[in-house]
Amino acid sequence: MGNSVDSMLSPFMENHTPAHGLPAVAYTGENFWKAECETVLAQNWVCAGFAHELAEPGDSVPTTIAGKPVLLIKNQRGEIAAFHNVCRHRCLTLVDEPKNVGKLIRCPYHAWAYDLDGTLRASPHFGGTDKHEPEGFDRTKNSLVPIRVHVWHDWVFVNLDGNAEPFEEYAAPLIKRLDGIDFDKVQPIGILDFGEIATNWKFIMENFIEPYHVQFVHSSTTDQPLTDHYTIVDGRCLGSAVDLKEEVGTGGSLAVSSRYLTLFPNFIVGRYFPDQLGVYLNIPLGPDRMIQKRALYTTEGQVLSNEEIEGLKSLWWDVHKEDHEMVERLQLGRASPVAESGGVLSPHWENSVRAFQELIAGSVTGQKREMKT
Numbered sequence: 001m002g003n004s005v006d007s008m009l010s011p012f013m014e015n016h017t018p019a020h021g022l023p024a025v026a027y028t029g030e031n032f033w034k035a036e037c038e039t040v041l042a043q044n045w046v047c048a049g050f051a052h053e054l055a056e057p058g059d060s061v062p063t064t065i066a067g068k069p070v071l072l073i074k075n076q077r078g079e080i081a082a083f084h085n086v087c088r089h090r091c092l093t094l095v096d097e098p099k100n101v102g103k104l105i106r107c108p109y110h111a112w113a114y115d116l117d118g119t120l121r122a123s124p125h126f127g128g129t130d131k132h133e134p135e136g137f138d139r140t141k142n143s144l145v146p147i148r149v150h151v152w153h154d155w156v157f158v159n160l161d162g163n164a165e166p167f168e169e170y171a172a173p174l175i176k177r178l179d180g181i182d183f184d185k186v187q188p189i190g191i192l193d194f195g196e197i198a199t200n201w202k203f204i205m206e207n208f209i210e211p212y213h214v215q216f217v218h219s220s221t222t223d224q225p226l227t228d229h230y231t232i233v234d235g236r237c238l239g240s241a242v243d244l245k246e247e248v249g250t251g252g253s254l255a256v257s258s259r260y261l262t263l264f265p266n267f268i269v270g271r272y273f274p275d276q277l278g279v280y281l282n283i284p285l286g287p288d289r290m291i292q293k294r295a296l297y298t299t300e301g302q303v304l305s306n307e308e309i310e311g312l313k314s315l316w317w318d319v320h321k322e323d324h325e326m327v328e329r330l331q332l333g334r335a336s337p338v339a340e341s342g343g344v345l346s347p348h349w350e351n352s353v354r355a356f357q358e359l360i361a362g363s364v365t366g367q368k369r370e371m372k373t
């Protein structure tokens with residue numbers, strides 16, 4: 001794998017002024033996607049879900065991380081756990097839609113049952129009628145396979161290979177930028193489910209951290225002049241920001257000071273002063289498809305009317321649809337030979353994009369462990 005990915009990336013590694021973006025194959029190639037699944041999406045803390053969607057013991061949400069079926073579930077002690085979402089008998093996916101499973105996760109195929117800690121509790125008639133545990137079969141060795149998980153406020157992160165540094169260290173450059181938020185007051189007020197988007201997940205990340213497009217793509221939905229924007233490049237925390245003098249608060253448009261922050265690889269949080277937060281769940285599904293959900297939060301414990309909430313949801317829906325059109329067209333453009341060398345990046349507005357792409361390149365070529373953060 002290493003060699004082919006290395007050669008795909010060698011033009012990207014060369015010095016050009018202005019810098020080139022990642023080559024098209026990084027957004028379209030199956031081999032590149034597989035390399036990402038083994039590195040970027042397995043070795044890092046990947047955002048996998050919203051904790052508030054797992055409120056009660058037994059609540060479970062299936063998802064896909066690095067192309068693998070993963071189950072998030074709340075156990076009897078109120079903790080969120082993650083498992084490979086696969087039965088230990090014939091490896092059927094266990095839970096196929098969000099639901100409360102009660103006290104046991106029961107496989108629909110032959111009724112093997114696991115408790116909420118993943119322990120195998122029943123393997124009915126596996127050794128013949130009324131012989132549930134045949135010789136040589138050790139029930140305790142056939143529990144669900146756990147995945148390392150960390151819940152940070154409302155956001156559930158998983159680390160598939162189990163070797164990432166502790167989350168608080170990993171996320172330090174992002175955490176310090178959310179200073180001043182009283183997380184006890186942060187309340188989810190709604191969720192936008194965009195379903196599947198026909199683009200490579202990296203385009204969604206790149207789009208979020210460059211301010212260059214804002215005044216052109218969002219001219220009718222936002223009022224944030226380009227000149228007031230700047231980029232943020234700080235290890236795994238990449239983003240952009242805009243500082244405006246007037247703040248209009250929850251009821252207004254997007255004419256507010258904002259921080260558009262990401263945590264490598266897939267976590268996005270938008271901080272909109274004075275009182276809103278938006279968090280995006282970006283789930284890569286393959287080289288050219290992903291799913292996205294966005295949760296809206298208030299940060300000062302304010303109570304909004306349904307009408308206000310619907311107004312905010314529809315504003316954000318429109319803003320995101322504008323971005324989705326662009327990222328789908330970025331993907332379509334990758335079919336052209338013109339995109340092979342990756343286009344060019346603004347040294348001023350898109351240095352954050354270049355930094356993101358360098359993290360990707362470092363990760364897939366195996367330099368991640370040495371990477372300075």
Ligand code: FES
Nearest residue numbers: 087089090107110
């Ligand atoms: S595959 Fe799950 S019980 Fe057979």
Ligand SMILES: [Fe+2]
Nearest residue numbers: 207214217323
């Ligand atoms: Fe945008």
